[in-house]
Each structure stands twice: as structure tokens, then as C-alpha cells.
Amino acid sequence: MTEKTVVIDHGSGYMKSGFCGWNEPQLVVPSIVNYRPCRENPGPSSARRHLGLGIDILHPDTFSYPIQRGRVLNWEGVEHIWSFVLKKHRVEHEDTPVLVTEAPLRDPMYRKKTLEIMFELLDVPALLLADQMEMSLYASGFLTGLVIDSGCGLTRVQPFHLGRPIRHTGKTLEFAGQDLSDYLFKSLFKEDSKVNKLFQLQTVDTIKMRKCYVPQNLVEALDYRQNLPSGYDDNNSYLLPDGTSVELTPMQRLAPEMFFSPQVFDQERPSVSQVVLDSIKACDAELQPQLLSNVIACGGNTLYPGFTRRLFTELATPYPSCPNAAVYSNSKRNFSVWLGASVVAHLSTYKSEWMTRKEFLEGPREPCALFPLETFIWGRGVAIE
Template sequence: MSARTIIIDHGSGFLKAGLSGLNEPQMVIPSIVSYLPCRENPGPSSARRRLILGISSDHPDTFSYPIQRGRVLNWEAVENIWTVVVKKCRRGHEDSPVIITESPLREPVDRRKTLEIMFESLNVPSILLADQLEMSLYASGLLTGVVVDSGHGLTRVQPFHLGGSVRTGGRTLEFGGQDLSAYLFKSLFQEECNEHDLFQMDTVTTIQMKRCFVPPSFEEALGLHQRRRASRPDKSNTYQLPDGTALELTAMQRMAPEMFFSPQRFDLPGPGLSQVVRDSVETCDASVQPVLASHVMACGGNTLCTGFTKRLFNELTTDHFPSIQVSMSVGSNRNFSVWLGASVVAHLSTYGSQWLTKEEYDEQLLM
């Protein structure tokens, strides 16, 4: 296809967009919208309010996520975001085709709505709807292996063999970065917890990104924390708020991403991530299990957390696949893996038959 294809990867937490052929998306924006009352008629109905991207500092209580857990809940907001993105990317590239990545949880009605917006509202010449996990596979440069993607709303595991997904092995956990944030909100602010409070949001985001980690061994790390606390103050456990107040972080707060590996420690259901990977591989044909387990691709924003991929590798190697030489692909831009894979696919002739043009779409409407 065109050398300047517009790539849109719209996740639950962030949208990544830009022109193909580059090393990373040019636009990374929170998947957040706000409805603001109109000055002329400040009523609550949709006809009396205006939609903006992001969070309004004047009305922070009005923001919401139009996509939650991989499912579109607000198509008006999604169309608004896509319109802004496509207009910005089109400058100088008016005839660019578009690739939009899709969640494995998509429904046929979602696909129809996506095509309607792109062809009828935004008048794009052609479009390719691409599976997000398949795009992560292409970003790794491999055709066989297990993609482990952990994002804002979902954590997904999908094995691939020779470029095709092994459907029986797919696993989707409705668990992701938003659950980690929710835990920090509640434990840090307790009764005063308010996820629409900008100060609390900034505090949680900073702690989650800069102070949280996954320990190699939870028990050993917890013991070390307790011994250090008894002997002398540990500055790494102190977070200074903007007003100068020192906030002492507990061991559980700093090691909150442990919930991906030991959910029971946080009173959460389900097995840990490494067990999910093992279960996924074991549903596949026995002949391909060794090669699948030997190529694990970690991607998604949560995998950037300090210690995350090392812990996953150690548990897979020691506890689940001790007789297989496990290797992991952990690129530095793995939070953009889906977008990067789609950028690769934009230039592959093998995907030519999967593109849908505006003319083909119009013909289908007339049938």
C-alpha cells in the first residue's frame, strides 16, 4: 500500500497514531474525553453540551474513557478522537489509506461502525482492520511464538504458529493497568479517594511509573523492606507531594505490580500471568509447544514496569517450562508494539486482499 499509511492503534488507555515507516507513533494521547456544559444552555442532555479531548481543569469530574476493557462504550467520543487524529495525519497526505487495529473482543457491530465512520464521515480511500496481537507479532520479527500483551484495561496471551493465531490458546484477562491504579488510589487516599481529582491522579501516575516495581521474589523483597525500615529510613520509600508533604510508601504500594503474578495477595481472582501463559501453550498441539514456549514476546505498557519481564522470564523458565530454553523478546518500544507491527504490515503485499476500498464498501451497501 501507500508509503504514508495512517496507523491508528486505539487502546483503552491511550491512542497511538501516525504515518507508517517511522520508528514510533507521532501522536500518543490519553483515550479520554470530557463533556462540558455549553454557556448558552448548560443542561445535562447531549444536545446541550460540547465534547473535548482530554481532561478539563475547570470540569475534571466530567471526563471518561470511551473505550473500556477493549470495548467501545461511546462511539460519539471515538469518532471525535479519530476525526482529530486523521485530520492531523492527513496534512500533506490527503489520499492516505488507514489501518485501525482491533481488539480481539470486537463484535461485528463494532467493525461495521468503524467502517461507517471511516468511509462515510472521514472519507478515507481504503482501510485495513488489523488484529492487535497479530500486529505485535509482526513487530517482533517472528512468525511463531506467544504474544503477552498487558495494557490499560486488558491482559492478553495469544500463541501464533507460522503467522497464524492458535485460537484455542487465546486468553483474555479483564485486568490491566487501570486495576493497578485503582489499588494505589484506594490505598494512598483511602476515604478521600477520588479518581477524578487531578492532584490524586498525578500522584498515582507518578508513583506507578517511577516508584513501583515487580520484585524477583515477593517474600524476600518484603523481608528486606521490613529489615531496612527497622534499621534506618529508606529514602526510596518516600514520595514528596507538591506541597512538600512526605508520603511514606508501604511495601505493598511499591510492589503493587506483584498483582499480575500473585493476584491472591491482593484479594483478586484468577491465576498469575506466568500460569496463564503456561495454560495457553498447553492447549496447543504438543508438537508445537516447545517452539511456542521458546519465543515469548512481551508488550504493552505494564511490561515496562521495572522487574516485570525479568520476573515473567524467571517464572516461565523455573516453574513452568524447566526443560525448554525460554527466550523473551522485550524491545524498548514494546508499549508501541501494536502500532509498530501495523506500520510493518502497511508495506506487505501479502495483506493486499484484506484491504477494503471505499468503492467496495459502497457496493456492499447497495447489495
């Protein structure tokens, strides 16, 4: 819409924001709020307590995630984060339109609440709500392909044809980065000490980023690591915040394997590669080769070394007759949703999709033939599957 449009991609783990046209978001903050006790209310009740952003070191047990598994559980927390973000960006540009990404499993009430916060409380002049998976597709440069996005709370798969999602073929797993963190937390720290929980969480995040990887063959990787002499692999040790050095077990190093072999971790769910294959098979037969040739990996979990290579191997094996199978990724794929939204903010084809504050205050528009009455929500046609 304009070069000064603010793009907000609010996920379960992190909130990414910035002005459209940039190659990456200018602001990335954890999607965490805390309720600090105050003089009027020193107890556990949230009434009249001070709302803050992030984790309060002095009160480390008061933080929470307002969005979990793609669902908003605390709108007050979401409003606080959005208010903080817009205040930062409005220092540069006071009156700027906003593009907010939303999960594909959107609830009409979520949309209504988003419009109310943005227009009534934050005085946004214009707003566009954009589908996260569709934005990841645009960031890749493809119009037809399959997007697999694995973030903090959800792993989602959606095939697209000519820029539009193929109905009833998308898949969602309520398994993602937070489950990997829970596994490492429980295996590293047998006793959950609330006093040190903040430092334990930081330790788990560091180990995930620096030590974990996806093996190409789990059995061979386990045999190799278990047969190494003690102390042979310096990269296998980690120094805890209290100065204690721990030796990571092979399964801790190979923890991201749970995306591909959930049964090894006693989880009754399909692997991500099986979910992708099931999604492709749900599409028309003539589209399947093209979708398999344009698999787009995005989200923070796909950054683990070996993830995209393993995914390609498991997708190509059932389709030996399709020599063009490919998995596309880039170094900024954890920002794919934001990057795609940054592109869309400039597109004139989306001009009619923007809603102004004036339109919001005037009330919902009349439904049209393209969007029937039962799917028409708050002045916008919304195809609810």
C-alpha cells in the same frame, strides 16, 4: 499500502497514531473525552454539550474513557478522537489510507461501525482493520510464538504458528493497568475528594512509572523493605502536589506483584504466568517447546522493572526439560501493536485485505469458499471464534 498510510492503534488507555515506516508513533494521546457544559445545556445531560479531547481542568469531573476493557462504550467519543488524529495528519497528506488495529475479541457490529465512521464521516479513501495481537507478533520479527500483551484494560495471551493465531488457545484477563491504578489510588488516598481527583490520578500515574517494580521473590522483597531503617531509602518517599511528603509502603512499591500473586491482593484469578502456561498447554505438544522459546512480552505493564525476568523464571520452572525458554522484549514494547501495524501497511501480501471507499459504498462482496456465509461481514472474511 503506501508510505503515507496513517496507522491508528486505539487502546483503552491511549491512542497511538502516525505514518507507517516510522520507528514509533508521532502522536500519543490519552483515550479520554470530556463533555463541557454550554449555555444551552449547563446541566449533566450530554445533549448539546461541547465534546472535547482529554480532561478539562475547569470541569475535571466531566471526562470519560470511550473504550473500556477493549469494548467501545461511546462511539461519539471514538469518532471525535479519530477526527482529531486525522485532522493532524492530513495537514501533511490530505488524502491518505488508514490502518486501524482492533482487539481480537472483535464484535461484527464494531467493525460495521468503524467502517461507517471512517468512510461516511471521515472520508477515508481506503481502510484496513488489523488484529492487535497479530501486529505485536510481526513487530517482534517472529511468525511462531506466544504474545502476551498487558495494557490499560486487558491482559491478553495468544499463541501463533506461522503468522496465524492458533484457534481456541487465546486467553483474556479483565485485569490490567487500570486495576493497579485503582489499588494505588485507594491505598494512597483514603478519602475520595472529587475536587482533587485529577491531581490524585496524576500522582498515581507518576508513582507507577517511577517507584513501582516487580520483585523476583515477594517474601524476600518484603522482608528487605520492612527491615530498612526509617528514612534510609530516599527513593521510597514521594512529594504530593500539595507539598506533602508521603512514605510509600512496601506493598505500594511492589504493587505490580498483583500480576503474579493475585491472591496476596485478595483477587480470585490466575496469575499472568499461569495464563501463559495454560495457553501453551492448550496447543499441540510438538509446538509447545517452540512457543515457550518465543514468548513476546508487550504492553505498558511489561515495562515495570523486573516484569519480564519474573515471567521468564515462572515459565521456565515447570519446563526444566526445555532449556531454550525465552521471553523477548524491547524498549518500545508499549508501542508493539503500532510498530507491527506500521510494518504491515507496507506488505503487498495484505493488498487484498484493504477496503476502498468505493467498495464500501457498493456494498458487501460475495462470500467465497475460504470465508463461508456465516462469517462474512461487510465485504471481508472474518473468522469468528
